Amino acid sequence: xxxxxxxxxxxxxxxxxxxxxxxxxxxxxxxxxxxxxxxxxxxxxxxxxxxxxxxxxxxxxxxxxxxxxxxxxxxxxxxxxxxxxxxxxxxxxxxxxxxxxxxxxxxxxxxxxxxxxxxxxxxxxxxxxxxxxxxxxxxxxxxxxxxxxxxxxxxxxxxxxxxxxxxxxxxxxxxxxxxxxxxxxxxxxxxxxxxxxxxxxxxxxxxxxxxxxxxxxxxx
Ligand SMILES: [Ca+2]
Ligand SMILES: [Ca+2]
Numbered sequence: 001x002x003x004x005x006x007x008x009x010x011x012x013x014x015x016x017x018x019x020x021x022x023x024x025x026x027x028x029x030x031x032x033x034x035x036x037x038x039x040x041x042x043x044x045x046x047x048x049x050x051x052x053x054x055x056x057x058x059x060x061x062x063x064x065x066x067x068x069x070x071x072x073x074x075x076x077x078x079x080x081x082x083x084x085x086x087x088x089x090x091x092x093x094x095x096x097x098x099x100x101x102x103x104x105x106x107x108x109x110x111x112x113x114x115x116x117x118x119x120x121x122x123x124x125x126x127x128x129x130x131x132x133x134x135x136x137x138x139x140x141x142x143x144x145x146x147x148x149x150x151x152x153x154x155x156x157x158x159x160x161x162x163x164x165x166x167x168x169x170x171x172x173x174x175x176x177x178x179x180x181x182x183x184x185x186x187x188x189x190x191x192x193x194x195x196x197x198x199x200x201x202x203x204x205x206x207x208x209x210x211x212x213x214x215x216x217x218x219x220x
Pocket of ligand 1: 157158159161163164165
């Protein structure tokens with residue numbers, strides 16, 4: 001449900017609410033497998049490069065090792081309609097993407113060759129057979145501050161006291177709704193803010209501290 005909703009509207013708000021509880025689960029063992037990255041197109045102008053915690057909007061095509069295509073986000077022929085937003089570095093996507101799509105400019109296009117251990121592994125998934133090495137052509141369309149980024153926190157912390165009050169969170173929700181063309185809805189903002197505080201205000205002091213806010217990135 002979260003994914004479907006997040007695709008359509010209120011990307012930031014929903015991805016905040018729907019974030020998986022990312023624990024540092026990587027258990028210390030370094031993967032020997034690597035993502036092969038090739039830049040196919042680099043834009044002339046690059047104001048900003050992608051980093052962990054950013055939200056990225058991408059188009060992508062996926063290929064098996066024999067060259068057969070198994071996915072394209074452009075199949076509908078409807079422009080950027082099926083481009084996908086995701087947050088980099090939090091295992092919302094396969095590990096090969098988290099690793100291979102760093103330091104990328106908006107407008108840049110890359111080819112990633114990803115070994116199974118950084119993709120769908122021994123099990124495979126859906127139409128991806130077990131132990132598949134996958135190739136992706138990924139075009140980065142847009143970079144935004146991630147829902148849990150330092151920048152987002154500063155943007156929300158209106159009085160600069162390094163903690164978020166419920167009013168600041170509600171104000172943020174109001175602005176996000178406005179940005180996506182939805183009318184403000186105080187009752188809804190109130191209940192969403194309640195939910196957020198239930199989950200995020202770990203020490204129950206009535207504020208979300210920057211430490212409570214920022215997620216810990218998986219060691220990649
Ligand atoms: Ca504050
Ligand atoms: Ca707190």
